[in-house]
Amino acid sequence: MTDISVIIPVYNASAFLEKSVASALPFEEVKEIILVEDKSTDHSLEICRKLAEQHSKVKLFQHPDQGNHGAAATRNLGIEKSTGNFIAFLDADDYYLPNRFDIEKKAFENPTIDGVFGAITVEYLTEKGKQEFQSKFTNVSLTTVNYPAEGKEVFRGLLGLTTKTFGTFFHLNTLTVRKSALQKNNLKFNETLRVHQDSDFIIKLAFHCHLKSGIIDQPIAVRGVHDDNRITKIVKYSPQYNQRQFLLWNSLYDWSNKNKPDRDAMQHIALQKKAFELSTKKGFSKTAALLAAIVKDPKILKTKYRFTYTHS
Incomplete structure (x- = not known):
């Protein structure tokens, strides 16, 4: 397993993007890092161009009209442009840890396994971001599932239908999936959803594909929490x-x-x-x-x- 395409949607991430890309570059398994720039209003495009010039693994794309289309359409374009047999995702303000792909090689020796996921932790980059995150997600330092699971147990667990408490959603940053499984099941991100398109995608993926938990007791990626995280801006039950x-x-x-x-x-x-x-x-x-x-x-x-x- 040496051909993973890492897809990074980029929108106003100039402060974080270089660290994000740097975390994916060292892995031999990573064939390419696909940056899909979504008409940022900061210097993200300039940084993308610089990274693509500096590193042969890094490839830069924009939407055909060079417009802003949101995270779902941006990830879909990344999947379309990818050439690896496996797809992994990474948000531009997050980064991988050195153990990110430790489980994948062995897991994917089993041809029935379509995808592997693990645990993610948080890093508080600003005090305001920390307060907003903790007000919405109390006592969540590690987003993971509570026990090893695979197949339909993952789908039912994500819906809260298992006999045991399944735990929280696994994060898209920790997912590696066969591109062929996405193509076979015509799985894409719902472009009408400006938020929660990742949750929507993961639940559908867990139904159509055979997913398996990987490293769930320690993080394999880090989620950067700062002042501009959209998901933490909204008051719960508002x-x-x-x-x-x-x-x-x-x-x-x-x-x-x-x-x-x-x-x-x-x-x-x-x-x-x-x-x-x-x-x-x-x-x-x-x-x-x-x-x-x-x-x-x-x-x-x-x-x-x-x-x-x-x-x-």
Whole structure:
């Protein structure tokens, strides 16, 4: 296994990009590092060009119209341009640790394994970023799963349907997947989602492909937390948070109706979608719709949406 394409979407990451690329360069397994620049307003494009000139592994691409299309479309373009048999992802403000690909070579000797994932830790780059992150993700220094898992257990675990507590989502930075598995199942990032497109992609990937946990008790990558992390800016259970969650679960709902996972999974996805759909309503219409939904299926009260949230 010596041909991994590392895909880095780049948008306003001039302060972090060089460290991110430097962390991927030393690996013999990494055939190429694909930078897809998404019309940054800082000096990111200039840095991308410099890195591509300095390192033969680094390749630079932009969207055909050189416009800004978001992380999903940017990663999709990276996959399209990749030439490796394996795909790995890295955010431009994050970096790999030296053990990043320790498990992959042995794991992928098994042709039934489509993807391997591991654990990621956080590094606080600013005090404000630290406070915002910890207010949303309490006591989360290591994003990982709680026990070794593979196959459908991963899919069900990500939906919270396993008998044991599965743990948190694994991060895209820790995933290595066969490109052929993405092509076979026509798996791409949903370009209509400006956030949560990674969660959407991972859940669908876990259903269609045979994923296996790798190193889950120590980090293989580091997530940089700073003032400009978009995902930590939104107050949990606020109207904006609920709207974005609705878009995520609506995407999964449409997908589940086409792909028909097991009944529990379809019901769970439908309830999550309905719960966050209700969260966008206000006043009496919201109360009436909620009561009707509870009568139809009381399990809706166990969804991720907090019905006790009173702001509108």
